[in-house]
């Protein structure tokens with residue numbers, strides 16, 4: 001695991017700030033206040049353990065960017081910080097194949113640096129498709145994206161890009177030129193939008209926009225963003241980062257809205273959505289089970305609410321293991337729901353019984369104490385597309401299981417009850 005970040009900076013205060021950012025990103029700063037110190041530290045460590053380096057442009061023993069050459073030649077993705085804002089210095093630094101160049105202008109740059117460090121790890125799992133039949137532009141963009149650890153797919157045509165998208169679900173961004181051999185970039189964008197929403201796939205149009213109209217044309221066709229050629233290193237990477245972060249933020253909101261915060265299981269809302277989708281083609285057989293913990297109030301009352309939470313998490317984990325391929329949900333409180341499509345009644349009953357028995361013998365550590373929980377299960381196997389009807393029927397069976405003494409399963413299929 002690449003968890004070290006080499007920080008080379010002679011200003012003690014800056015060294016501390018950058019080290020804190022690295023810690024905040026869950027990584028370990030390896031601090032050096034000069035190029036000499038960095039060489040010594042680097043020689044003692046495994047080169048592959050470095051995710052990146054954050055290097056000050058000027059150091060007392062490396063006044064003209066020599067520390068950058070050292071980290072770049074050691075194949076460590078390098079982020080340069082500098083107080084020198086001159087264009088000549090910028091051009092010199094960017095020519096060295098660095099990840100990015102950050103002028104120490106204001107406090108905001110540390111926020112940017114933080115995002116950049118976090119991204120270098122995350123980007124390793126994110127695919128970006130670059131579509132252009134201009135080899136120079138394609139190579140330039142791919143090289144910048146590679147430095148940021150993205151998985152890059154170079155495509156000459158819209159059709160080649162579509163083939164990549166069909167194969168690789170981890171692609172989150174498409175960057176497309178307008179002049180493509182098989183269709184225009186804007187046609188390609190509107191074609192992509194039939195399959196992917198703006199929240200699923202970000203699209204950036206690029207064009208040599210003399211008339212300044214391409215930007216609006218791309219956006220109206222469904223692109224998230226537009227960039228004018230020629231590409232400027234900083235602008236290109238800022239826009240890429242912004243678009244990827246937009247997709248990730250929407251993902252995180254969607255996940256939070258569909259997930260129970262305590263157990264991490266899908267919540268009631270998501271359960272209804274998933275089962276409704278599954279019901280568009282009614283499976284030949286189906287079973288819906290409500291799993292309800294027994295005397296859960298007593299656990300809370302005796303051991304405290306946190307202990308109750310621990311029991312709920314344990315039940316959630318066991319449910320996930322037991323019903324890996326089924327639809328699961330924490331419905332609320334101590335009630336869980338399992339939908340088992342395409343299971344015979346007997347198979348469904350067996351799986352649920354195995355879970356019930358496993359829970360009853362699962363030790364749950366609460367401080368010094370070990371406790372055990374049990375559950376009652378109500379199952380309905382009615383062949384209906386109406387999920388409310390299924391739920392009501394399962395609830396009636398749950399009531400039966402509770403009144404018959406708890407820690408048991410009741411089902412409305414006599415064959416299952418046998």
Ligand SMILES: Nc1nc2c(ncn2[C@@H]2O[C@H](COP(=O)(O)OP(=O)(O)OP(=O)(O)O)[C@@H](O)[C@H]2O)c(=O)[nH]1
Nearest residue numbers: 292293294295296297298300305306308309333334
């Ligand atoms: N710790 C914890 N307790 C919860 C949570 N949600 C609901 N509860 C508690 O779950 C308990 C449910 O109690 P009851 O509905 O009486 O059910 P029970 O004690 O399991 O009794 P039976 O279902 O009849 O066996 C209540 O005390 C709720 O406060 C939660 O997220 N965490």
